[in-house]
Amino acid sequence: MSRNELTDGEAQSESESxxxxxxxxxxxxxxxxxxxGPERTVVETRDLDxxxxxxxxxxxxxxxxxxxxxxxxxxxxxxxKSTFLRCLNRMNDLIxxxxxxGRVTLRGVDIYGEGVDPVALRRKVGMVFQKPxxxxxxxxxxxAYGLEIxxxxxxxxxxxxxxxxxxxxxxxVKDQLGESGLALSGGQQQRLCIARAIAPDPEIVLMxxxxxxxxxxxxxxxxDLIDELVEDYTVIIVTHNMQQAARISDQTAVFLxxxxxxxxxxxxxxxxxxxxxxxxxxxxxxxG
Amino acid sequence: MARVEYQDELDDLRENVVAMGETVLDRYDAALxxxxxxNESLAEEVIEGDGQINDRxxxxxxxxxxxxxxxxxxxxxxxxxxxxxxxxxxxERVGDLAVNLAEYTIAAERERYPEIDLIHIGTETxxxxxxxxxxxxxGDAEHASAVAARDDExxxxxxxxxxxxxxDLIRTDYDDEAEDVMDDVSRLLLTVRxxERVGDxxxxxxxxxxxxxxxxxxxxx
Numbered sequence: 353m354s355r356n357e358l359t360d361g362e363a364q365s366e367s368e369s370x371x372x373x374x375x376x377x378x379x380x381x382x383x384x385x386x387x388x389g390p391e392r393t394v395v396e397t398r399d400l401d402x403x404x405x406x407x408x409x410x411x412x413x414x415x416x417x418x419x420x421x422x423x424x425x426x427x428x429x430x431x432x433k434s435t436f437l438r439c440l441n442r443m444n445d446l447i448x449x450x451x452x453x454g455r456v457t458l459r460g461v462d463i464y465g466e467g468v469d470p471v472a473l474r475r476k477v478g479m480v481f482q483k484p485x486x487x488x489x490x491x492x493x494x495x496a497y498g499l500e501i502x503x504x505x506x507x508x509x510x511x512x513x514x515x516x517x518x519x520x521x522x523x524x525v526k527d528q529l530g531e532s533g534l535a536l537s538g539g540q541q542q543r544l545c546i547a548r549a550i551a552p553d554p555e556i557v558l559m560x561x562x563x564x565x566x567x568x569x570x571x572x573x574x575x576d577l578i579d580e581l582v583e584d585y586t587v588i589i590v591t592h593n594m595q596q597a598a599r600i601s602d603q604t605a606v607f608l609x610x611x612x613x614x615x616x617x618x619x620x621x622x623x624x625x626x627x628x629x630x631x632x633x634x635x636x637x638x639x640g
Numbered sequence: 641m642a643r644v645e646y647q648d649e650l651d652d653l654r655e656n657v658v659a660m661g662e663t664v665l666d667r668y669d670a671a672l673x674x675x676x677x678x679n680e681s682l683a684e685e686v687i688e689g690d691g692q693i694n695d696r697x698x699x700x701x702x703x704x705x706x707x708x709x710x711x712x713x714x715x716x717x718x719x720x721x722x723x724x725x726x727x728x729x730x731x732e733r734v735g736d737l738a739v740n741l742a743e744y745t746i747a748a749e750r751e752r753y754p755e756i757d758l759i760h761i762g763t764e765t766x767x768x769x770x771x772x773x774x775x776x777x778x779g780d781a782e783h784a785s786a787v788a789a790r791d792d793e794x795x796x797x798x799x800x801x802x803x804x805x806x807x808d809l810i811r812t813d814y815d816d817e818a819e820d821v822m823d824d825v826s827r828l829l830l831t832v833r834x835x836e837r838v839g840d841x842x843x844x845x846x847x848x849x850x851x852x853x854x855x856x857x858x859x860x861x
Contacts, residue, residue: 637643
């Protein structure tokens, strides 16, 4: 994957001025953030374009995503919302033909800047996928995996319990931590994956249709969990379920075909009185 | 156009609310005619017909609930269904007020204060309801706002009617027929109040219509 065209010097300079750890693998994993003070931007994109080969998947998207809130990304299939999500922790690096122009910053640090370690970035920006994908390891090992990779020197068992509690799974698995994560139900597996994502104490949790493979009861548990997670994390979720976006998000970004961000506003505004007629047509089902 | 069946249900709701409005207005006009002509049999028809309006109201309420539950409308569709849900309540209340007028017709035996033109007030408020429903059906926020603005004139007419009665009671000694006068005056003032309320329901319909179209809740509050 090609890097964007920002100068290395600029990225390095910003990283240093923020004292951020993205340029190293030494990511802080302790400490609980509160939700005090005014809303602050945690992630910002500026004129972000993403290409797969010659095809543009994201078209000049500029967004400021506030911390400790749930931001939903909605839009029809192929609109680029998952591509956008994957830009936020450089998952698109894994796609050879993908190329990025523009700028993505995490707390002011250009995440595509010189010296930024994608692995360290992904510990600050965790991700949960559509299908639960626990490792073929024990429940404990699944949650501890990221901690061990980063050489966490604290009490791993305590952190595993903390993450499982935060993922609303502890009470269900505390007596079977040595058993395979694959033995859990689909909904439990997804909460295990959430526990795995938050164990390294990221700032942001990206979720790509995290409930689409779950039954309504399991999905509702995940939704309740998301509501609790924003106390400590910023959640950015892609969903095809517009009612889910309406239920759980604080603001909603609507992408339409061609990777254009058409409207980004408070969720109640989007679902009660969107400004853009195309958004109105999409969310009321008249689109296409 | 996607969700064709859903769009059909929205269209049906709009048509059915307008149809309910027309039925309510027919009853209200009949009640006014009964009041004007002291036609007790016509008044009885209005009273007996109220059950039909109530049934229509409950059917439409159920339709709205089904749309909320099954189709989860959003944006302009949500405002439309939510507004319709409220408007049918106003229409049902206008039907109840028509029944009140019919009952006053049956109870009234004497004509007092002929200078108070109840029919004029009632015709004006009925016209407001008719135009409010028209604006709702056509999705015409400008028309709805204009109709709502006429309510002040109706309020002035009703207030003047009340003042005229009070002044007469102060000036005139009705010793021998005081009881009858008080019955008539009470009934008259209740009639004026009900006519004024019909205007208020027209304003409510207009307010919901403006919200439905422009997402402007200014007239509601």
